[in-house]
Amino acid sequence: MQKMRVSYHLTAGGSAIVETFAAGSPMEMVSIYTDRGGKLSMTHYCMLGNQPRMDLHSVDDGKMIFVFAEDNDVDASKEMHMHSVAMSMIDQDTLVQRWTMFQDGEAQAAQDMHLTRVE
Numbered sequence: 001m002q003k004m005r006v007s008y009h010l011t012a013g014g015s016a017i018v019e020t021f022a023a024g025s026p027m028e029m030v031s032i033y034t035d036r037g038g039k040l041s042m043t044h045y046c047m048l049g050n051q052p053r054m055d056l057h058s059v060d061d062g063k064m065i066f067v068f069a070e071d072n073d074v075d076a077s078k079e080m081h082m083h084s085v086a087m088s089m090i091d092q093d094t095l096v097q098r099w100t101m102f103q104d105g106e107a108q109a110a111q112d113m114h115l116t117r118v119e
């Protein structure tokens with residue numbers, strides 16, 4: 001398991017949350033969470049060079065699931081892309097994200113990221 005720094009901050013007058021993975025590295029990625037028509041949505045600016053958008057699908061007992069939005073600029077049947085992410089709050093200092101990538105229209109093995117607050 002590789003360690004990386006993840007940071008969060010509010011932007012745009014508090015209307016969006018910016019999540020940055022591995023800032024300043026070749027692996028740097030950014031996800032921006034915002035309200036879109038009354039529903040939480042996120043756009044993931046990926047190191048794969050695309051920007052899939054995912055909408056909040058469900059919230060249950062500390063778990064949020066975002067799924068690939070229907071209106072996307074990413075061709076899910078052809079482009080390798082992040083297709084969904086499930087986020088589970090374990091406690092006030094621990095968040096687990098399970099990212100699922102699609103390749104050639106098929107789900108690949110999910111990758112878990114265990115995030116622990118350090119500051």
